[in-house]
Amino acid sequence: MTTPTTPSAPAQAEPTAPPSSSSPSEFVVATWNVNSLRARMDRVQPWLSRHRPDVVCLQELKMQTADFPLLELQALGYHAVAFGQKTYNGVAILSRSEHGAPTDIACGMDDGDSDAEARLISARIPGLGLRVASVYVPNGQSIDSDKYAYKLRWLRRFREHLKRHFSPTEPLLLGGDYNIAPDDNDVYDPAGWRDTVICHEDARKALADIVAFGLFDSLRHVEPSAKIYTYWDYRQLAFPKNLGLRIDHLFCTAPLRDRCLAARVDREARKGEKPSDHAPLLVTFRR
DNA sequence: ATGGTTGCTTAGCAA
DSSP states (O other), X not given: OOOOOOSSOOTTSSOSSOOOOOOSSEEEEEEEEOSOHHHXXXXXXXXXXXXXXXXEEEEOOOSOGGGSOHHHHHHTTEEEEEEOOSSSOOEEEEEEGGGOOOEEEEESOOSSOOOOOOOEEEEEEGGGTEEXXXXXXXXXXXXXXXXXXXXXHHHHHHHHHHHHHOOTTSOEEEEEEOSOOOSGGGBSSHHHHTTSTTTOHHHHHHHHHHHTTXXXXXXXXXXXXXXXXXXXXXXXXXXXXXXXXXXXXEEEEHHHHTTXXXXXXXXXXXXXXXXXXXXXXXXXXXX
């Protein structure tokens, strides 16, 4: 074991700001589509160390459950539960070890449908007294595609799943990539995007039906009208031009809406080498 | 913009 003797630290060895510390009065929940956890682990690890969110919903793991990096996350101080599959989809929930191991872990929708795509996982976080789901809604490709019919069907099944397993009066968080921009204000070019799977009225209605279960858009609770995006295409310099969409959401039930203190998108995570095409959304709640 | 970028898998699909 040698002691470093270099007088100046390496350029990127230290974070530029101290990591967030756990507060006894607040907790932070994030949702992030990482677009392959294997390809993104070198970014996810320092991001967790820096922000120390209490709970993180991840989407698009693109790996089998058996390949999920449980031990690496454990070493960073996180419990994790994952529902993966080869090549596509995959969702996970991380929670800081101090909140206790997640219980009541449920993968998929248990509604008898033969659909096996890994798009939903939920669990209870005992130390925070809440239930959390990580959700990856099908993209749907184009409105005349079979995939769009699957998207709309999946959203209806999800609504029924919520009614069966959750209550609008319990503390519940649903974080995920919904692949839907709820409002024209969530899109950089609403006219150009109107007849796409992201903005089509049937998709927006299906999401509204889910919200009608008793959910609130935590970001809009705090920022009612600001132009805030969570996704920028890799092509066409979309990020530097801020040609973005707000398709990642953290929905909460009424008991948590009243405790929602702040919400922001971490655009820093979209910059630099090999980012995901999505940036994380971080929401702070009173404990 | 009927294009372009990334990841998984290895030519073509999905996003």
